[in-house]
Amino acid sequence: MATTSNTPKYTFKDFHSGQQVRWCPGCGDIAILRAVQTAFAKMGIPKEKFVVVSGIGCSSRFPYYMATYGIHSIHGRAGALATGIKLANPDLSVWQVTGDGDALAIGGNHFIHEIRRNIDVNILLFNNKIYGLTKGQYSPTTPKGFKTKTSPYGTIEDPFNPGELAIGSGATFFARSIYSNMNLSVDILLEAQKHKGTSVVEFLQTCVIFNKNAYDYLTKGPDKENNFIIVKHGEPMIFGKNKDMGLILDENSNIKVVKIGENGITEKDILVHDAHRPDPILHYQLAALQHPVVFGVIRSVRKETYDEALYRQIEEVKQASKYHSLEELLNSGNTWEVK
Amino acid sequence: MATTSNTPKYTFKDFHSGQQVRWCPGCGDIAILRAVQTAFAKMGIPKEKFVVVSGIGCSSRFPYYMATYGIHSIHGRAGALATGIKLANPDLSVWQVTGDGDALAIGGNHFIHEIRRNIDVNILLFNNKIYGLTKGQYSPTTPKGFKTKTSPYGTIEDPFNPGELAIGSGATFFARSIYSNMNLSVDILLEAQKHKGTSVVEFLQTCVIFNKNAYDYLTKGPDKENNFIIVKHGEPMIFGKNKDMGLILDENSNIKVVKIGENGITEKDILVHDAHRPDPILHYQLAALQHPVVFGVIRSVRKETYDEALYRQIEEVKQASKYHSLEELLNSGNTWEVK
Amino acid sequence: MSDNQKPIVEEREHVVIKFAGDSGDGMQFTGIRFSETSAMMGNEVSTFPDYPAEIRAPKGTVGGVSGFQIHIGSSDVITPGDEADVLVALNPAALKANLRWVKKGGTIIVDVDTFTPKNLEKAGWDTDPLHNGLTHEHQLIAAPITSLTKEAVKDLNVDHATALQSRNMFALGIVYWLFHRDLKFTEEYLEKKFKNKHEIAELNRLVLNAGYNYAMNIQLSRTYVIKQAKLEPGKYRYINGNTATAWGLLAAAEKAGLQLFLGSYPITPASEILQEMEARRDLDVIAFQAEDEIAGIVSTIGASFAGKLAATSTSGPGLALKSEALNLAVMLELPIVVIDVQRGGPSTGLPTKPEQSDLLQVLWGRNGESPIVVLAASTPDNCFYYAYLSAKIALEHMTPVVLLTDGYLANGSKPWKIPNLDTLPHIKPNIIKAGELKEYQPYERIPGTFVRRWAIAGTPGYEHVIGGLEKEAVTGHVSYDPENHEHMVIERENKVKEVQKDIPLLEVDGDSEGDLLVIGWGSSYGHIVTAVHELRNEGYKVSHAHFHFINPLPSNTEEVFSKFNKILVAEMNRGQFFRYLRSEYPQFDYRKHTKVQGIPFTVSELKEAIKKNLED
Amino acid sequence: MSDNQKPIVEEREHVVIKFAGDSGDGMQFTGIRFSETSAMMGNEVSTFPDYPAEIRAPKGTVGGVSGFQIHIGSSDVITPGDEADVLVALNPAALKANLRWVKKGGTIIVDVDTFTPKNLEKAGWDTDPLHNGLTHEHQLIAAPITSLTKEAVKDLNVDHATALQSRNMFALGIVYWLFHRDLKFTEEYLEKKFKNKHEIAELNRLVLNAGYNYAMNIQLSRTYVIKQAKLEPGKYRYINGNTATAWGLLAAAEKAGLQLFLGSYPITPASEILQEMEARRDLDVIAFQAEDEIAGIVSTIGASFAGKLAATSTSGPGLALKSEALNLAVMLELPIVVIDVQRGGPSTGLPTKPEQSDLLQVLWGRNGESPIVVLAASTPDNCFYYAYLSAKIALEHMTPVVLLTDGYLANGSKPWKIPNLDTLPHIKPNIIKAGELKEYQPYERIPGTFVRRWAIAGTPGYEHVIGGLEKEAVTGHVSYDPENHEHMVIERENKVKEVQKDIPLLEVDGDSEGDLLVIGWGSSYGHIVTAVHELRNEGYKVSHAHFHFINPLPSNTEEVFSKFNKILVAEMNRGQFFRYLRSEYPQFDYRKHTKVQGIPFTVSELKEAIKKNLED
Numbered sequence A, B: 001m002a003t004t005s006n007t008p009k010y011t012f013k014d015f016h017s018g019q020q021v022r023w024c025p026g027c028g029d030i031a032i033l034r035a036v037q038t039a040f041a042k043m044g045i046p047k048e049k050f051v052v053v054s055g056i057g058c059s060s061r062f063p064y065y066m067a068t069y070g071i072h073s074i075h076g077r078a079g080a081l082a083t084g085i086k087l088a089n090p091d092l093s094v095w096q097v098t099g100d101g102d103a104l105a106i107g108g109n110h111f112i113h114e115i116r117r118n119i120d121v122n123i124l125l126f127n128n129k130i131y132g133l134t135k136g137q138y139s140p141t142t143p144k145g146f147k148t149k150t151s152p153y154g155t156i157e158d159p160f161n162p163g164e165l166a167i168g169s170g171a172t173f174f175a176r177s178i179y180s181n182m183n184l185s186v187d188i189l190l191e192a193q194k195h196k197g198t199s200v201v202e203f204l205q206t207c208v209i210f211n212k213n214a215y216d217y218l219t220k221g222p223d224k225e226n227n228f229i230i231v232k233h234g235e236p237m238i239f240g241k242n243k244d245m246g247l248i249l250d251e252n253s254n255i256k257v258v259k260i261g262e263n264g265i266t267e268k269d270i271l272v273h274d275a276h277r278p279d280p281i282l283h284y285q286l287a288a289l290q291h292p293v294v295f296g297v298i299r300s301v302r303k304e305t306y307d308e309a310l311y312r313q314i315e316e317v318k319q320a321s322k323y324h325s326l327e328e329l330l331n332s333g334n335t336w337e338v339k
Numbered sequence C, D: 001m002s003d004n005q006k007p008i009v010e011e012r013e014h015v016v017i018k019f020a021g022d023s024g025d026g027m028q029f030t031g032i033r034f035s036e037t038s039a040m041m042g043n044e045v046s047t048f049p050d051y052p053a054e055i056r057a058p059k060g061t062v063g064g065v066s067g068f069q070i071h072i073g074s075s076d077v078i079t080p081g082d083e084a085d086v087l088v089a090l091n092p093a094a095l096k097a098n099l100r101w102v103k104k105g106g107t108i109i110v111d112v113d114t115f116t117p118k119n120l121e122k123a124g125w126d127t128d129p130l131h132n133g134l135t136h137e138h139q140l141i142a143a144p145i146t147s148l149t150k151e152a153v154k155d156l157n158v159d160h161a162t163a164l165q166s167r168n169m170f171a172l173g174i175v176y177w178l179f180h181r182d183l184k185f186t187e188e189y190l191e192k193k194f195k196n197k198h199e200i201a202e203l204n205r206l207v208l209n210a211g212y213n214y215a216m217n218i219q220l221s222r223t224y225v226i227k228q229a230k231l232e233p234g235k236y237r238y239i240n241g242n243t244a245t246a247w248g249l250l251a252a253a254e255k256a257g258l259q260l261f262l263g264s265y266p267i268t269p270a271s272e273i274l275q276e277m278e279a280r281r282d283l284d285v286i287a288f289q290a291e292d293e294i295a296g297i298v299s300t301i302g303a304s305f306a307g308k309l310a311a312t313s314t315s316g317p318g319l320a321l322k323s324e325a326l327n328l329a330v331m332l333e334l335p336i337v338v339i340d341v342q343r344g345g346p347s348t349g350l351p352t353k354p355e356q357s358d359l360l361q362v363l364w365g366r367n368g369e370s371p372i373v374v375l376a377a378s379t380p381d382n383c384f385y386y387a388y389l390s391a392k393i394a395l396e397h398m399t400p401v402v403l404l405t406d407g408y409l410a411n412g413s414k415p416w417k418i419p420n421l422d423t424l425p426h427i428k429p430n431i432i433k434a435g436e437l438k439e440y441q442p443y444e445r446i447p448g449t450f451v452r453r454w455a456i457a458g459t460p461g462y463e464h465v466i467g468g469l470e471k472e473a474v475t476g477h478v479s480y481d482p483e484n485h486e487h488m489v490i491e492r493e494n495k496v497k498e499v500q501k502d503i504p505l506l507e508v509d510g511d512s513e514g515d516l517l518v519i520g521w522g523s524s525y526g527h528i529v530t531a532v533h534e535l536r537n538e539g540y541k542v543s544h545a546h547f548h549f550i551n552p553l554p555s556n557t558e559e560v561f562s563k564f565n566k567i568l569v570a571e572m573n574r575g576q577f578f579r580y581l582r583s584e585y586p587q588f589d590y591r592k593h594t595k596v597q598g599i600p601f602t603v604s605e606l607k608e609a610i611k612k613n614l615e616d
Ligand SMILES: Cc1ncc(C[n+]2csc(CCOP(=O)(O)OP(=O)(O)O)c2C)c(N)n1
Pocket: A056, A057, A058, A059, A060, A074, A075, A098, A099, A100, A101, A102, A103, A126, A128, A130, A131, A132, A133, A134, A139, C265, C266, C267, C268, C293, C317, C318, C321, C348
């Protein structure tokens, strides 16, 4: 979409809709809203070109708080809505806000097809591992065994890993952030916008009411930095509160955590992140990793988008066509005159 | 489900329903029907325990031709139907026949959730890369650029690879066969039956009317055996009409085709297939491979199934419960007498 | 307030009390305690909670007010009441939101500590209402609840926030005194509930008593006694509509000798049915939270094929998604029960508010000619009975049955006489056992009922395949034959019509003939009954008939209608049942009174409407 | 057959011809050639194809017979006819399937070579019909088509199978001679079509002429001439309903100055609309084959928000799936067009057969009060016009519009006078351009029409968010206010009612008052017109009114009805429009004539029904 040079200079406040925010105090959605507003202000895109769509859920109330075009639609269908908007007008910057229930339970089909088609839409998946709006039932990302309103004895199913599902569907862009890291979130949002094609951004988001401790290991305590890594394209995958841990591939091609300085491991042995390699295997492994959790842009590869192909094909067909107007079409083929 | 020792001895004919088969002469479905009937006869399961369900499509007419219990349901919903049947009675052997449109277009959501939950159902995905029944529109597995009734100028989207999607959804079993290889098909069906959990079997199936040349490279010509490999657990991955080609992992952990005897490669260097390794990476790569196409049981790992967990939990909860009858439940909590 | 004077003790048949405060203030908990105590002390009770749509709506605003209304009386308590005799408002927003619903002369209890300028502003008050005429029309109890609560617990070792969370108990104490209620039920409850948190139990007990004592000390001008109701003897408990629905299905499964299966997807206000079923693993229930509503109903169809009593629960938008599969169940002629807890539409609409606007969708929202059985419950407790009957009809007539309830029934609760399961009608599912028949023909119908037999997957000898394509009569093979199609369409229609023989006649409350018959269905029952009774007591000639069977209609419907000059259909939509009745029996003079506001009728508006229709 | 005698040349107003053979025999192709030639020679024509449900049904069986029926005449050709004057049956199965539909005294042409014992058995003939009385009632032309076809092409270098594929041309040649048709149109067509396969063109030409000459030589007893029809002057072409629908939308987009978007999922019998749109990339159409019906309509809503003329096409089961999202469009008040090509239900039903049983689903199959505009086309060619009007109403009234067609219209075709686009009514979408307004209020309504303004995403200054929750009037902000909800429900209702002002009055064909008015809607048009005209010619007093506007109904409906004693509603379902009319205007004496057989009415059954209703 067009980013014109004479776009007004915005601050995040320009993206406040003025509607009162109705999320619970402390809800992760609030921080992500701020990150999105901040990022939008930096994109150099005129305000009216943004369209923010969503399904239903706490997270899906998002569009109401944005001073852009938007639709708060029905449960699970944000992906199809975003698709329609982008195909109808590729000049728009389309953002889809969706919860783990909205995107992966009822909306799973649109999610995988949107990704497969590589529609140039930015999917922000707010993963609180619970159904917030309906007051605490388990979702397709709730860990096995977790007790919720609909699993009083613990769930009996393994969750989806959104990254694995996305890459299994052919994702060209997958990134992960967490509500508590504003800078990382803003950076990733800017990358997502730049990426042509479906950008899937998973936000780990806390629901303070129904799943409040889900991300404590990533946000609390002295050792939290040992539990995640932020990857950057071209940089070695080093992490830990002492920056002395790293990722390597073991003899079975599995990712392994090593300590720099131990067993003769040096920085040179550590994998360097290549977000742009076309084959998805390592990205798949990074997305799947449970410990440490991988943040940052895990995968970002360029492939023709559906919308590009569509408009390219329309142009090609028009060039080659026998008909150049409806009138010509109506009069084509076998016709005859009655006098 | 129970395989009793005094199960009658069947032949494939015992599974003929007597209904006239209405597929086009030469349709791949016909051969797969025979394979399924042959395999069923060998499973040692009483006939009445089989339930064959389907959605809508040419392939989905399958249940009509089977002398078992069955439902020909509505488009895309076979997965949810199979789930309900299996949860209601885990003693049944549930088989879901579905097309590439039925399973992966409209039925995509049920497909990925069924796999994620690891419901003990056998999914037979008949992939002819086209919508047969509605007369030739493209499907989510149609190769990009292919011309069909709804893509007169060629499709503009990359297809799903059912194996990648299944493994990305957490599949515990994935196998691939082709309509033309009866023995392989029967073997795989027997393996699928033995596997506890969702067994996804992709059958490459020819549609002689709307996509007739799709699999010529695998079934015709003198070099066809160079185009596929049949993998077996515990055996090296060797293939080719001269049995002199093999698969190895290159330095980037990508699968590479090598020639035995060239560049110092010997049989020992060839990867040995391990269908049972829990981590899915290599299975994912095998499923994704375009050349050679991989047939056989690519992945088969044991994990508690949803139905097992469900009945286990019901038992546990019943043991621990305060109530042992509805009457007790009704009378629990705060009650009072009116005299 | 007059000093040095014993309060007047008003004897009342009915009183309505409303507790209101911030979402976090525990108003639901307080309301339920009061209701229970009242029921245990022998009153009839009807309650209705009223939540904000947000999980945690902003504190102190009108949008964030949570309320719980209770109607107690000695007889005829069938609605939670229109206007409140007593309002407890724990902050200015709660007062703002509810003042218009307080009766002239009623009692208002506020926490005066919360009436700060900032809070008044948040709540949208221009001036402080406590100093502004409130006392002219009402008995105002301006209690310093916050400070007295703190004071009451100062000797306990609890933090500020925890202490303040028990403000609701202070208010409850005041109300208990006002109504001469016994504290013991609540004290016992607290002890049981917090048996491992003794500190908390003690805290609540102290504050409850502090409130009670406070009320005693300030010498109120008026208190109330309510006579004991003449309830049928028996053992009682509280029940809300969603629990009653779930339990009705449990009872049906037990009586039918089948295991219960529920395949659902959460949706307000139906989620609690799924939640209850998930908890009932202890009673062998197979509850399955599906990935969406479609999988919910389709798995239910599968479970039915495998021989379970199979049900799915949802609300309007979910029902829309289920329509294609519901139609499959019609075609397969398998028994399933679909619970539709209606809410405000269209689209996402007013998701937490009741409405009766799914009626036409349920009757006709499917492609092709697709007749199904439709029932509607009318009180929270009779959801049990109608859920039970829905299952019975489904199993005995091999048909999908839709039971309509709504958000008002789902969340409302009533004391309920615990039924003796033996007294419920028998259920005989139409199952055919192995060996019973030489040859099984899936679409052979039992003469007289048009019902086909149910051969459960797994039964030896009856292997068969059914599907969504039109089927040849008897054999069930696919058939494109024109006459066969028409034949099958009519047989499915007849099968549903035959259900009429198994359902009770329509009953008239009041004279069985006259000028005006008021018609209702569903949750408006209580309001209509009350309005009609009051009018009859005032000398008006008006009768009432309430429909619990929507399709088929009771066989005497036409006859009942023919005895009245005018028929007034009152419903919470734009006239859907009105339209349906008119299309069935066009010969009568129908009128309608409708309301689509996401809130129930009030008795007074109904009385107005009835009087108006009596006149013209 | 009499020798040495010139055949009788019958002059006829109307003739019905049916071509029938195996699915692979090219009957559709043959039928279309004959129709075209007839149209070009100045006849009115109406056609209907009749495929088996399977892609390739078993050869030689009755289930595998494919047919194509053509009605030609000099006037009043509005149905493909009930019974055939001439039947071409290329094998015994084709004869078996169609014999009952041949008029007494009609002509039957068979390929006698195919009447082998094996084929007779496959087709289910106990004895050979050619030797069994067929000639008593019919003129039988037992032509050795297979052998003469082989003979005709023996000099060409083609294989056996290819040669036999042209048997249909031999039959066509016979029929051309029988009807005094000119071969040139078909010869020209073949040349064009096979311009790169000269051999094939030549083959077909040779066989066609062989058939023609054969017929000339065997000296038939009877041939037919049909007078030229008095068609309006102009340029004509053939069009079927699905193409006409697609083109109607194209025309609307052009006239509205908008790009066209279609989001759909294939389904019989609607797939061709999507297929046509995909091909129309050459005219800038954005056609999107979605992953399912839900994505089809939801992407359509998105495209509408982005400013396109947005449409989705489907059939009954797909419409059921779309209901939740259609309701969202009602709530958003965005313009979309939904095409429902009806087929036999319920569930998968009879997927290739026409039926009119989605009417109630379309009117009411959504949760909540959800009024939409509903139109119905009645002939293959007027699908163009009603698709056009659907788009016009959607864009001008900011509402979803459903256009009902059916499998009969979709596949049937008619000569169509190519319209001059300039003469179509103007379309003024309700778009608000940048700068036009200071402040945009998304739910402010234009007085008099209740229509809100359309600010297209991307327009500077009008940024706004809309959604499925109930909205505050004017601002569109989320609102749970009771009165506001009722207000908005009524405004949405009024907006749809206002469309009445833009639609034509109901017209009566025949006297505008009398004893009986026959009512129809949709594809039964031709049959009803014919039946009523014939009865009037026979002296009966009966009139006909056909509805193209279902919701709202034309404003004079009640007035028109009031002039008749009885109203007979004829429809291909169990009485859905009957029910709807009765619920709207209960005061009239409605009767119904219904048929749910997956096949159209016949003129004769309609005449029977009308006569019966005239009598009682
Ligand atoms: C068709 C339909 N089904 C179900 C619902 C009820 N519902 C609303 S939101 C929701 C789940 C929300 O979970 P998620 O998407 O994770 O969002 P969160 O609230 O956690 O942000 C459900 C089940 C609905 N509104 N519509």
